[in-house]
Amino acid sequence: xxxxxxxxxxxxxxxxxxxxxxxxxxxxxxxxxxxxxxxxxxxxxxxxxxxxxxxxxxxxxxxxxxxxxxxxxxxxxxxxxxxxxxxxxxxxxxxxxxxxxxxxxxxxxxxxxxxxxxxxxxxxxxxxxxxxxxxxxxxxxxxxxxxxx
Numbered sequence: 037x038x039x040x041x042x043x044x045x046x047x048x049x050x051x052x053x054x055x056x057x058x059x060x061x062x063x064x065x066x067x068x069x070x071x072x073x074x075x076x077x078x079x080x081x082x083x084x085x086x087x088x089x090x091x092x093x094x095x096x097x098x099x100x101x102x103x104x105x106x107x108x109x110x111x112x113x114x115x116x117x118x119x120x121x122x123x124x125x126x127x128x129x130x131x132x133x134x135x136x137x138x139x140x141x142x143x144x145x146x147x148x149x150x151x152x153x154x155x156x157x158x159x160x161x162x163x164x165x166x167x168x169x170x171x172x173x174x175x176x177x178x179x180x181x182x183x184x185x
Contacts, residue, residue: 037063042071
């Protein structure tokens with residue numbers, strides 16, 4: 037079940053200390069070199085340590101897309117990471133392509149790819165009972181006014 041990711045789902049989940057959701061939902065994530073470069077894992081940034089650990093343990097793996105003409109074509113309208121991720125997903129006939137940016141999602145879907153992003157990952161984790169809704173929102177559970185009456 038190949039799953040290919042762009043930068044933002046990995047980076048954003050790592051920043052909020054929820055990167056493990058990707059491993060639990062997909063087991064292994066493939067990223068092209070452009071995504072690895074965009075993640076800037078060698079710099080000390082929020083989430084970098086978690087991403088380095090995921091790469092060193094092997095559940096996030098770098099795999100270069102070999103269809104360079106397709107990647108070049110996609111780079112005319114998308115950034116390099118998105119273009120290479122979509123190209124790799126097509127090449128591998130990926131079950132899922134993880135993208136958050138609207139234009140990238142639109143292009144990927146038009147090419148027949150199954151697309152989800154950070155919101156879909158969080159909602160699935162909530163449905164599976166892996167996280168509480170308060171963790172999704174990054175705060176404490178709130179009581180509604182109706183519950184207090």
